[in-house]
Amino acid sequence: MGGKRRKNDDSDVEDSDSASSKRKKTLTTEKKDQLRPSMIKNKEKRSELHAKLKHQKKLDKRAKAKSRDAAIKRALELGEELPEKKVPRTIENTREFDETVCKPDDEELFAGNEADEFSSILHQQQTPKILITTCRFHSTRGPAFISELLSVIPNAHYFKRGTYDLKKIVEYAKNKDFTSIIVVHTNRREPDALLIIGVPNGPTAHFKLSKLVLRKDIKSHGTPTSHKPELVLNNFTTRLGSRIGRLIQSLFPQDPEFKGRRVVTFHNQRDFVFFRHHRYIFENKVVKKAESKGKKDKDDKSDNVPEQKTIARLQECGPRFTLKLISLQNGTFDTKGGEYEWVHKPEMDTSRRRFFL
Amino acid sequence: MPRTTTLECSGCPPLRALAFDALGLIKVVEARDKQRGIPQVVERWGDPESSKCVMAVSMIDRNSQPLLAVARKNNEIEVLSPVNGDIQATISDASGLHICSEENNIVGLHLFGKQKSEIASGCCTLLTCTTKGNASIRSVELADSSTESSRTDSPKTWNVCSGGNISCCKVDGQENFALFGGKGVEINIWDINNLTKIWNSKSPPKDNLGIFTPTWFTSATFLMNDDHRKFVAGTNSHQVRLYDISAQRRPVLSVDFRETPIKALAADIDGHSVYVGNGSGDMASFDIRTGKMLGGFSGKCSGSIRSIVRHPELPIIASCGLDSYLRLWDTKTRQLLSAIFLKQHIMHVLFDSKFDVKGVDSVPSKGKTQTEIMLDEEVEVLPSKRKKSSRNNEHVEDGGERKKKSKHSKKERKKSEGKDGSEKIATRDERRKSTLKKKNNS
Numbered sequence: 001m002g003g004k005r006r007k008n009d010d011s012d013v014e015d016s017d018s019a020s021s022k023r024k025k026t027l028t029t030e031k032k033d034q035l036r037p038s039m040i041k042n043k044e045k046r047s048e049l050h051a052k053l054k055h056q057k058k059l060d061k062r063a064k065a066k067s068r069d070a071a072i073k074r075a076l077e078l079g080e081e082l083p084e085k086k087v088p089r090t091i092e093n094t095r096e097f098d099e100t101v102c103k104p105d106d107e108e109l110f111a112g113n114e115a116d117e118f119s120s121i122l123h124q125q126q127t128p129k130i131l132i133t134t135c136r137f138h139s140t141r142g143p144a145f146i147s148e149l150l151s152v153i154p155n156a157h158y159f160k161r162g163t164y165d166l167k168k169i170v171e172y173a174k175n176k177d178f179t180s181i182i183v184v185h186t187n188r189r190e191p192d193a194l195l196i197i198g199v200p201n202g203p204t205a206h207f208k209l210s211k212l213v214l215r216k217d218i219k220s221h222g223t224p225t226s227h228k229p230e231l232v233l234n235n236f237t238t239r240l241g242s243r244i245g246r247l248i249q250s251l252f253p254q255d256p257e258f259k260g261r262r263v264v265t266f267h268n269q270r271d272f273v274f275f276r277h278h279r280y281i282f283e284n285k286v287v288k289k290a291e292s293k294g295k296k297d298k299d300d301k302s303d304n305v306p307e308q309k310t311i312a313r314l315q316e317c318g319p320r321f322t323l324k325l326i327s328l329q330n331g332t333f334d335t336k337g338g339e340y341e342w343v344h345k346p347e348m349d350t351s352r353r354r355f356f357l
Numbered sequence: 358m359p360r361t362t363t364l365e366c367s368g369c370p371p372l373r374a375l376a377f378d379a380l381g382l383i384k385v386v387e388a389r390d391k392q393r394g395i396p397q398v399v400e401r402w403g404d405p406e407s408s409k410c411v412m413a414v415s416m417i418d419r420n421s422q423p424l425l426a427v428a429r430k431n432n433e434i435e436v437l438s439p440v441n442g443d444i445q446a447t448i449s450d451a452s453g454l455h456i457c458s459e460e461n462n463i464v465g466l467h468l469f470g471k472q473k474s475e476i477a478s479g480c481c482t483l484l485t486c487t488t489k490g491n492a493s494i495r496s497v498e499l500a501d502s503s504t505e506s507s508r509t510d511s512p513k514t515w516n517v518c519s520g521g522n523i524s525c526c527k528v529d530g531q532e533n534f535a536l537f538g539g540k541g542v543e544i545n546i547w548d549i550n551n552l553t554k555i556w557n558s559k560s561p562p563k564d565n566l567g568i569f570t571p572t573w574f575t576s577a578t579f580l581m582n583d584d585h586r587k588f589v590a591g592t593n594s595h596q597v598r599l600y601d602i603s604a605q606r607r608p609v610l611s612v613d614f615r616e617t618p619i620k621a622l623a624a625d626i627d628g629h630s631v632y633v634g635n636g637s638g639d640m641a642s643f644d645i646r647t648g649k650m651l652g653g654f655s656g657k658c659s660g661s662i663r664s665i666v667r668h669p670e671l672p673i674i675a676s677c678g679l680d681s682y683l684r685l686w687d688t689k690t691r692q693l694l695s696a697i698f699l700k701q702h703i704m705h706v707l708f709d710s711k712f713d714v715k716g717v718d719s720v721p722s723k724g725k726t727q728t729e730i731m732l733d734e735e736v737e738v739l740p741s742k743r744k745k746s747s748r749n750n751e752h753v754e755d756g757g758e759r760k761k762k763s764k765h766s767k768k769e770r771k772k773s774e775g776k777d778g779s780e781k782i783a784t785r786d787e788r789r790k791s792t793l794k795k796k797n798n799s
Contacts, residue, residue: 099698106700108380108405108700108701109700111405112380112405112700115380115405115407239681239700330679336594338617338636339617339620339636339660340638340660340661341660341661341702342659342660342679343637343660344659345638345659347657348657
């Protein structure tokens with residue numbers, strides 16, 4: 001009982017306080033601060049207030065946008081400098097400082113790149129030849145994914161895994177002058193890991209594979225041609241990232257056929273590597289000037305000649321998936337005696353803003 | 358504001374370390390501040406070239422005329438001055454007796470620092486060992502200019518193993534014995550002075566499932582500076598083994614550490630702690646007397662550890678590896694003192710303990726502990742043959758005792774071993790005193 005009474009007392013005090021403060025300040029702002037929907041126990045009243053607040057927020061937002069647009073317009077008319085555009089704060093652009101990020105003027109980095117395992121392929125002294133195989137048992141989505149990988153990567157050859165050890169397969173690939181091996185690992189009939197092994201002494205990268213969407217599940221997808229694709233590698237910034245980037249780069253031929261208009265993209269964002277495969281086309285489109293504007297200056301019709309503008313259109317084809325690096329091992333596949341260049345450890349995840357690629 | 362976590366690095370006392378990387382560069386890292394210095398790369402020696410990848414290093418760490426030997430992938434050995442990086446001699450192995458190829462690289466290198474007479478004559482003695490087991494001792498004349506280099510006498514060469522690959526080669530503190538071990542090669546110990554094999558280890562028996570793990574030693578180190586009988590070896594099957602020559606040919610103790618091969622081992626100067634680093638970047642320290650893990654070193658090591666080095670005076674160890682960081686740790690608290698990003702895969706690291714900062718007056722001498730001074734003195738006293746044999750006897754008894762003890766319960770063992778350790782120390786001290794006395798008398 002006593003506790004309850006005290007509570008009541010407190011609320012009384014608060015009420016009086018709030019009343020006094022109301023008197024001091026303006027009404028509207030104070031009300032917003034005071035009454036939050038979570039304070040009300042009655043659901044009807046609470047939702048009422050919530051709706052009201054939400055509406056108010058929307059109006060505020062609209063007013064803000066309007067004023068901003070007005071400011072820009074005015075600046076344009078007066079020929080002043082445009083007001084600074086605000087950049088939203090995201091996890092990526094507030095990334096923790098990382099000393100391993102490659103700098104463009106770092107000669108040691110280039111020397112290191114020259115000396116690494118991929119330089120002969122990237123300098124076109126060797127054409128990439130890829131061996132694709134699977135884990136021991138695979139079905140349904142696995143083979144479908146592999147057939148699509150074969151269409152994405154030129155000069156890729158699928159070999160049945162059989163019961164061979166992976167180390168034996170690596171030996172075989174060495175003898176047959178393959179440059180890389182890709183192993184698609186499936187679990188519960190769903191591809192879930194990708195192993196990229198450089199041959200003969202390249203590193204072994206182990207990726208987690210997720211969000212796989214096959215070609216037939218992509219709406220209005222295209223069918224790729226057999227031209228050599230162009231490759232886009234985005235955001236591989238650190239030392240490790242550049243190494244992974246070079247590993248991926250060594251899978252594809254270095255002389256793309258631009259006639260084919262095929263692009264393969266590996267986009268790194270927050271350590272997730274997104275794979276996309278597109279076909280692009282440049283179209284000349286007649287740009288009509290906005291009607292309202294046309295009405296305004298009807299006088300100079302001669303000026304209103306239909307303007308030619310080239311736009312790029314994209315059509316997605318081929319699979320879509322996401323990779324996340326689990327480990328990068330020095331040398332070819334060797335789980336027992338291998339040395340890791342990089343392994344993900346849970347103790348590294350102390351910050352959301354630290355990325356390794 | 359974005360919430361950022363920064364690793365609290367407390368900095369380290371003034372020190373100087375040399376890091377050797379996969380492109381053959383030598384980077385000098387110095388911490389100069391008196392209190393909490395942040396180490397920085399001060400100098401870089403050499404040009405980046407993949408064929409110059411450093412395979413093995415060795416250094417004579419002394420006040421006057423320190424020397425540094427570096428074996429490279431193209432089978433060249435360079436003798437440098439660790440102070441300014443001047444090349445004093447280069448040996449290309451093509452002129453040597455054994456033909457070095459791609460597979461037959463130098464894996465072990467040791468510079469002999471004890472022979473004082475050689476310093477005066479301006480030459481140094483090197484022990485090298487290749488993957489195929491060709492070991493050789495040669496002396497090299499030091500030239501003032503880098504272009505001129507010559508070998509004074511033909512090298513003494515011998516074959517350490519008939520098959521397999523050597524991967525570790527160490528010389529004990531007295532520089533009388535060397536151990537070799539590797540993939541398919543049991544550890545064998547050689548007397549360097551008259552080139553005879555004195556001991557060979559034996560692989561441990563099959564386990565309870567009848568599985569025999571193939572021999573593959575990846576690293577080894579002698580436990581004490583003045584004792585060649587005890588050494589620790591790390592294997593590819595993630596085992597840390599303690600061998601005692603005077604006790605038995607099989608390991609006295611073996612401990613498992615995580616799941617990737619042991620890649621680096623370093624013994625502490627106290628004679629019983631061992632620092633272990635493995636292929637996935639885990640580091641820990643073990644008390645090798647009991648085989649207990651004292652604790653792990655956690656500091657976001659993500660790549661294989663290639664080398665661990667204990668500072669001869671300060672309580673600091675340095676580790677380096679494929680994640681291209683040089684890390685400095687406190688041995689007592691096992692905290693990370695500092696991490697320096699060095700851009701390349703680092704193969705080896707060494708401390709230059711005779712580093713003196715201007716303004717810091719004689720910190721190293723202050724840091725020099727009593728035991729080390731004793732050790733230094735002991736080095737000067739030439740160990741007589743009689744004494745050695747008596748020591749051997751002592752240790753044999755010791756081993757016998759240990760065997761008996763193993764029958765006792767654990768608690769008892771602990772207690773007794775604690776006593777044992779203290780006793781040992783006591784006896785050692787006594788011995789030292791006696792030697793000192795002898796010296797004084799003579």
